[in-house]
Structures are given as C-alpha cells and as structure tokens.
Amino acid sequence: xxxxxxxxxxxxxxxxxxxxxxxxxxxxxxxxxxxxxxxxxxxxxxxxxxxxxxxxxxxxxxxxxxxxxxxxxxxxxxxxxxxxxxxxxxxxxxxxxxxxxxxxxxxxxxxxxxxxxxxxxxxxxxxxxxxxxxxxxxxxxxxxxxxxxxxxxxxxxxxxxxxxxxxxxxxxxxxxxxxxxxxxxxxxxxxxxxxxxxxxxxxxxxxxxxxxxxxxxxxxxx
Numbered sequence: 557x558x559x560x561x562x563x564x565x566x567x568x569x570x571x572x573x574x575x576x577x578x579x580x581x582x583x584x585x586x587x588x589x590x591x592x593x594x595x596x597x598x599x600x601x602x603x604x605x606x607x608x609x610x611x612x613x614x615x616x617x618x619x620x621x622x623x624x625x626x627x628x629x630x631x632x633x634x635x636x637x638x639x640x641x642x643x644x645x646x647x648x649x650x651x652x653x654x655x656x657x658x659x660x661x662x663x664x665x666x667x668x669x670x671x672x673x674x675x676x677x678x679x680x681x682x683x684x685x686x687x688x689x690x691x692x693x694x695x696x697x698x699x700x701x702x703x704x705x706x707x708x709x710x711x712x713x714x715x716x717x718x719x720x721x722x723x724x725x726x727x728x729x730x731x732x733x734x735x736x737x738x739x740x741x742x743x744x745x746x747x748x749x750x751x752x753x754x755x756x757x758x759x760x761x762x763x764x765x766x767x768x769x770x771x772x773x774x775x776x777x778x
Contacts, residue, residue, distance in 0.1 A: 565732075574726060575602045576609070577726055578726055582606065582677065585723075587677070588610065590612050590613070590676070591614070591675070592606055592612060592613070593614075593678050593679070593692070595618075595619055595689075598680070599616070600754065601753075613671070617663065617670075617678075620662045621660065621687070663691050669699060675706075675707070676705060676706050681711055681734060682711060684715065685720075686718040693706060693708070708723050708724070709723065709724040710725050710726075711727065712725060714729065
C-alpha cells in the first residue's frame with residue numbers, strides 16, 4: 557500500500573538513546589531549561605532523562621482530548637492483532653484527520669503548577685496535530701507564564717501538516733511504535749517503569765514538603 561508509512565519500532569533501550577540525543581539537541585540550541593514539564597503520560601519517559609541530564613526540576617501536566625476513553629476500551633483487542641494489521645490501523649487513524657478534528661484539550665496539573673520566572677521545557681513523545689502542545693502553552697500563558705521562556709521538544713513530528721511544530725524534534729514525518737503502545741511486547745514493562753518514575757517524583761515531593769513545609773514540591777529527576 558503506497559499510502560502506508562512504516563512504523564519504526566522503539567524499545568526501552570532505544571528510547572533511552574533517543575532521549576539522550578534529544579537532550580544533546582536541546583543543549584546545542586543554547587536553551588537551558590530550569591524546569592521540565594512533561595505531557596502525561598508518555599512524555600515522562602523522555603522528560604525524565606532530559607531533566608536528569610540538565611539536573612533541573614520536573615513535573616507533569618495533562619492535555620486530554622475526547623475519545624481517549626474509547627481508545628482505551630479497545631486496547632486489549634489491539635494487543636492481540638497481528639503487527640501488520642495494527643500498523644494499517646495506526647496509519648488509517650493518522651490519515652483520517654480525526655485527531656485534527658478533536659482540537660479541544662482539557663489541560664490540568666495534578667498537584668502544583670511549574671515555577672514561574674524559569675525557563676520551562678515542555679516535553680512530549682511526538683507531535684501529531686500539535687494541539688496538545690498548543691493547549692499547554694496557552695494554558696501556561698493564561699496563568700501568567702512568560703511565553704518567551706517556554707520551549708518545546710519531542711522525539712518525532714509525524715506529519716508536515718501539524719498546526720504547531722515543536723522547537724526541537726529529532727525526526728520529521730516519522731511514526732514510532734513506542735514500548736508503551738498497546739501492541740508492544742514491552743507494554744507491561746514500560747508501564748511498570750512509568751509507575752516507578754512517577755512514584756519517585758511523588759516520594760521526593762512528600763519528603764521535600766515534610767522537611768521544608770514552605771517550599772513548593774518541584775523535584776529533580778532521579
């Protein structure tokens with residue numbers, strides 16, 4: 557099928573290497589983040605590595621679109637379909653324009669907002685339409701953050717028609733099959749890692765709050 561775009565499989569080892577390369581790309585740009593804000597949930601995997609190398613604080617933000625719940629309901633079925641079938645379905649989803657049609661995002665943070673007056677790097681795994689990144693930036697600006705201090709970084713931009721392009725992207729017009737994808741053999745391992753990373757952030761948050769009650773719990777990556 558000529559319209560089919562090949563999915564590049566990325567395992568957890570590859571992911572670490574790609575995240576390191578993205579860190580170096582950011583470093584070469586001359587931009588030095590003082591806080592990394594990852595888009596939940598997949599953004600945490602990449603952001604953790606970047607925050608660790610920059611030795612800066614890290615927190616998460618949600619930018620949920622409608623339809624996420626429906627997709628999660630069929631994930632069990634997707635996991636048992638042959639890879640060539642799931643690749644076709646993924647390509648059909650990307651080409652359908654359904655993501656572009658669902659522009660609205662519900663943006664919120666679980667606990668505290670990122671610190672103001674700092675260079676904030678927003679990190680996600682990929683840009684499809686760009687609506688999530690745009691929504692997060694608009695949310696921050698509406699809360700009084702300086703847009704000039706905000707940059708965005710992703711591993712890949714999947715299409716040339718994205719309404720927003722990240723400031724830094726390792727790849728262009730390339731689709732990845734990430735280890736947290738429903739069809740990945742590392743699916744369970746990836747989400748166990750996510751829980752561990754998220755748990756370490758929460759643990760540090762509580763410890764910092766306990767030892768310094770007046771401080772905000774913005775955490776360094778571990």
